[in-house]
Amino acid sequence: MSEIAIQNIIKPENLVYQKSRLMTEKPLSYCPGCGHGTAHRLIMEVIDELGKENDTIGVAPVGCSVLAYEFMDIDMQEAAHGRAPALATAIKRLWPDKVVFTYQGDGDLAAIGTAETIHACNRGEKIVIVFVNNGIYGMTGGQMAPTTLEGMKTSTSPYGRDVALMGNPLKITELVAQLPGTYYVTRQSVHNPGAVRKAKKAIKKAFQNQIDNAPGLSFIEIVSNCNSGWKMTPVDANNWMVDNMFPYYPIGDIKVDGELIK
């Protein structure tokens, strides 16, 4: 296609997709095919659509998304590994009119930060937790996570996760749903356009809950891939995720408006 033809196509009326306004110009540091970038974008779109650009404080974790604050064009804090819900608790209590969220991976939220996660949920802190679960420690080079599936090979379970030796994959989302302090608990994914639309709807609901001062915490798990850690192509990783992760971590709402889904 010629340059002139392309210029003729780039017109507002033809616009179907663009970079989210609240994503910075910084190129994402994530591997091609990783779900983090999409998850970041959805949160920023929701904050933009809810008009909360100037009233939101985000807390980044330690893990692959340790640099989340580089990509999100809002006020951000960078927590120590696992401690994001503690930071968010204080921010929200001291600034109850602001919107506060954490963005955490599986090692951060479900291993080293389990106490902070459980207690923030149990106190019913009026915050949003976005939990990206790819069943592996991506940043440090593919070690076993609390959510690594049975039999799954990682650099610290090189012969596959043996649950007799290494324990079972932790369904932390089902666990926090049991706590009276959680108001909305859902599990989503971002591996195809339909899933992305549903995930965005869930994220928007979670933030809307907080804006509406709903009595409790909103928790969104996003089951995602780690093609480099899983040592697969992005397409194979997504297919493997659908075939293996989804049966153990089923997609859908777990608790809505404080009521567990039967």
Added chain:
Amino acid sequence: MGELRLMKGNEALAEAMIRAGADGYFGYPITPQSEVIEYLTAAKPHESTGMVVLQAESEVASINMLYGGGATGKKVCTSSSSPGISLMQEGLSYIAGAEIPVVVVNVVRGGPGLGDIQPSQSDYFQSTKGGGHGDYRLIVLAPSSVQEMSDFVPIAFDLAFKYRNPVMIQSDGAIGQMMEKVELFEPIPRLTDKQVKDLYPWATNGKPKGGQRRIMTSLDLDPARLERHNHHLQEKYHTIDENEVRFEEFNCEDADYVIVAYGSSARISQKALQLLRAKGIKVGLLRPITLWPYPTKKIQELVKQGVKGFLSVEMSAGQMVEDVKLAVNGKVKVEFFGRVGGIIPSPEEVVDALEHKLIGE
């Protein structure tokens, strides 16, 4: 004259937190300082000043609540005792790296490990030499009375915000638990959200309209930038060292020998000083109020003035004595006397140590 009350050190501290206009206290109970959170929850400051008081799930959580709250520009504080303060070291390192103003109180007890619940000063190394990882400093204030448990709270907040640095008030179980008369200072109103935003443009409390976002982090993956940040921190520490040294001296003008002691040890040493003076021995007492920055220059002046020897008196196995030795730099004799494990030395023991270790038979 402010309001007079008979209070425990821990209670005076808690009352001072409310009066200092603190926005939030986040803590976890531990002996010998649980009265702090008990007093705060009973006082219900959320109904009077609007101050938030929250019992966290651990000291790890409470220090990270301070990280989050302090990074928004609010005045936040916590208190604990030695084992709990050890748990906070990771958080303090992050807070120092990200330059967040917070106030942390350590009512020190005997160690190591779970130790006991009796007063001690064995956390001096931890508070003044780093404690957590990386090159950083805490400003450390050491009260020696219930009055100072109250008075040092607003000073600690002022220093924390002046330098955007964590400040520790390092007390001990004796000062925390004992009751004394205390004159309370007039309450300082909490800042409004607008005042916080105007005064602290660095704080992450919502990106300004039409302005730039703020980031609070201790991470920088670029070593050249991280080196520059470290240099910036070191320059700040140098400024603090130049400007914020605090101490008190007794009878040093004509002293042949000087006892160096802080906190409870300084109280005991004051009595020892009287006993020694009664014997005709010219003894002075130097009480460091800031443990970091340390009154190094004052000690050097005393050496120049003709002091023949120093005795560091501590409730530890000999920690602060290293700083006395560094200041003296071999010019005169430096000796140490201490009790450990939660034992408080008697004035007579201090007298004996000075006569035998410093003056000689």
